[in-house]
Amino acid sequence: MKQPIGVIDSGVGGLTVASELVRQLPKESIIYLGDTKRCPYGPRPKEEVIQYTWEMVHFLLERDIKMLVIACNTATAFTLDQLREELAIPVVGVIQPGARAAITHSRTAEIGVIGTDGTINSKAYVDTLRQINTDIEVHDLACPRFVPLVEKGIVQGEKAYQVVRETLQPLKQFSNMDTLILGCTHYPMIKALIQEEIGSTVTVISSGEETAREVSTILEYQNKLYQGEQAPQHYFYTTGDVGVFHEIASRWLNQKIDAVDKIELNTVKKA
Amino acid sequence: MKQPIGVIDSGVGGLTVASELVRQLPKESIIYLGDTKRCPYGPRPKEEVIQYTWEMVHFLLERDIKMLVIACNTATAFTLDQLREELAIPVVGVIQPGARAAITHSRTAEIGVIGTDGTINSKAYVDTLRQINTDIEVHDLACPRFVPLVEKGIVQGEKAYQVVRETLQPLKQFSNMDTLILGCTHYPMIKALIQEEIGSTVTVISSGEETAREVSTILEYQNKLYQGEQAPQHYFYTTGDVGVFHEIASRWLNQKIDAVDKIELNTVKKA
Numbered sequence: 373m374k375q376p377i378g379v380i381d382s383g384v385g386g387l388t389v390a391s392e393l394v395r396q397l398p399k400e401s402i403i404y405l406g407d408t409k410r411c412p413y414g415p416r417p418k419e420e421v422i423q424y425t426w427e428m429v430h431f432l433l434e435r436d437i438k439m440l441v442i443a444c445n446t447a448t449a450f451t452l453d454q455l456r457e458e459l460a461i462p463v464v465g466v467i468q469p470g471a472r473a474a475i476t477h478s479r480t481a482e483i484g485v486i487g488t489d490g491t492i493n494s495k496a497y498v499d500t501l502r503q504i505n506t507d508i509e510v511h512d513l514a515c516p517r518f519v520p521l522v523e524k525g526i527v528q529g530e531k532a533y534q535v536v537r538e539t540l541q542p543l544k545q546f547s548n549m550d551t552l553i554l555g556c557t558h559y560p561m562i563k564a565l566i567q568e569e570i571g572s573t574v575t576v577i578s579s580g581e582e583t584a585r586e587v588s589t590i591l592e593y594q595n596k597l598y599q600g601e602q603a604p605q606h607y608f609y610t611t612g613d614v615g616v617f618h619e620i621a622s623r624w625l626n627q628k629i630d631a632v633d634k635i636e637l638n639t640v641k642k643a
Numbered sequence: 644m645k646q647p648i649g650v651i652d653s654g655v656g657g658l659t660v661a662s663e664l665v666r667q668l669p670k671e672s673i674i675y676l677g678d679t680k681r682c683p684y685g686p687r688p689k690e691e692v693i694q695y696t697w698e699m700v701h702f703l704l705e706r707d708i709k710m711l712v713i714a715c716n717t718a719t720a721f722t723l724d725q726l727r728e729e730l731a732i733p734v735v736g737v738i739q740p741g742a743r744a745a746i747t748h749s750r751t752a753e754i755g756v757i758g759t760d761g762t763i764n765s766k767a768y769v770d771t772l773r774q775i776n777t778d779i780e781v782h783d784l785a786c787p788r789f790v791p792l793v794e795k796g797i798v799q800g801e802k803a804y805q806v807v808r809e810t811l812q813p814l815k816q817f818s819n820m821d822t823l824i825l826g827c828t829h830y831p832m833i834k835a836l837i838q839e840e841i842g843s844t845v846t847v848i849s850s851g852e853e854t855a856r857e858v859s860t861i862l863e864y865q866n867k868l869y870q871g872e873q874a875p876q877h878y879f880y881t882t883g884d885v886g887v888f889h890e891i892a893s894r895w896l897n898q899k900i901d902a903v904d905k906i907e908l909n910t911v912k913k914a
Binding site: 397469473476504505506581585586589590593595599 | 667778868
């Protein structure tokens with residue numbers, strides 16, 4: 373199937389997921405839509421997040437995507453179930469793949485989760501982990517200072533490390549915790565610092581990597597992987613500033629981005 | 644969904660997959676069928692493997708399984724596509740999950756695969772890897788001495804290590820290879836020795852672990868995970884010696900196995 377995989381996010385964070393899709397599924401084409409203008413979704417009311425997400429979904433459905441990836445933790449928490457129910461194409465979110473990978477890796481069944489205030493307060497990771505295994509002990513921690521750091525491009529050096537060190541302090545008491553989920557799509561950009569601070573005995577799970585893996589699983593399972601010889605084509609859309617998006621996308625995807633288009637999202641009915 | 648997950652294998656090897664299912668999905672019930680009497684499938688003609696596999700499938704379908712796991716590399720290579728096409732329930736094999744996990748983990752795109760003569764000669768791993776990414780370099784190696792070793796229970800000590808060392812010698816020249824797939828369900832029992840010999844810079848992928856992960860992915864995606872409070876019940880069936888099977892199953896699953904029943908498989912038509 374030559375149709376592209378659609379990826380939606382509240383802004384640029386989901387590019388870490390897109391970047392893993394490009395790496396793990398190099399034959400597949402991607403359409404990415406970041407609602408940068410209305411980013412972040414985290415602090416918004418649930419109904420608003422649902423409305424904005426449906427607007428993005430409608431935009432991509434008109435471009436004939438074969439699968440939808442919700443590359444945003446907040447939007448996943450609020451819309452995954454209804455999107456799966458109402459769309460005819462497969463829908464994958466970012467929470468379940470990270471949770472499942474943590475269960476696969478953990479031998480102590482004591483798992484850490486870090487994310488934005490919104491994601492941690494939603495308890496979406498705790499619920500997903502416990503849905504699969506009621507005996508899992510979860511240590512979750514909101515890290516509100518990480519996203520601003522990454523968005524400013526401060527992803528290495530003493531200042532970044534200091535923020536990481538101070539923020540992760542509460543997790544260091546759990547000596548039996550052997551796995552830590554990066555429950556925010558921005559965090560892979562500072563994964564090296566997080567790994568250094570949390571220690572080499574803890575496996576750090578990047579939800580982008582794991583989401584791409586599960587996209588591959590479901591496409592193959594549904595016999596929808598692209599099998600032809602044509603080179604992939606990627607399209608990027610933003611509701612915000614094209615220049616800023618283009619610069620971040622080129623850096624994060626570590627490749628030249630041909631075109632980023634600015635679009636307006638239409639106010640649409642939910643279903 | 645309270646119905647069990649069905650697991651079929653040519654013998655006891657698939658118990659490493661069952662053991663990972665029990666660990667990663669502790670609420671789920673499992674029915675395992677090992678065709679020990681006719682094991683191994685590896686050297687048999689393709690048509691015979693297909694016929695035997697269908698006999699196992701019919702036995703489990705009568706027991707109302709909600710999903711089928713082909714926990715045998717040979718049977719996966721020969722029957723996955725047709726089983727997916729003809730059964731109404733989801734079907735997962737052991738080859739694709741290991742291949743996908745290797746793609747996720749590898750940064751050099753140089754991947755090793757070890758397995759039985761049958762699996763390596765079938766090129767099933769090479770085909771699956773290249774189907775997703777044509778640029779992947781694959782180094783495959785048949786390790787015919789490993790299964791007899793594991794079946795005799797020689798999984799540690801100098802003798803086992805010597806066999807592992809001698810067998811893996813041809814792979815040691817590939818200094819850029821950063822991931823090694825254990826393409827046989829017996830090999831996880833000697834994973835520690837393989838890891839020691841191949842070195843800590845190589846990620847060793849166990850297909851049992853990865854198959855259980857993908858079973859979890861697909862059950863959740865299809866909304867078929869068991870959500871009730873009842874304890875799981877596992878059933879084991881063998882076409883061979885009950886005592887031997889019971890002893891190996893208890894050891895490999897690291898838990899008391901209540902009952903193993905001996906059954907006869909009926910000769911049935913393929914579809």
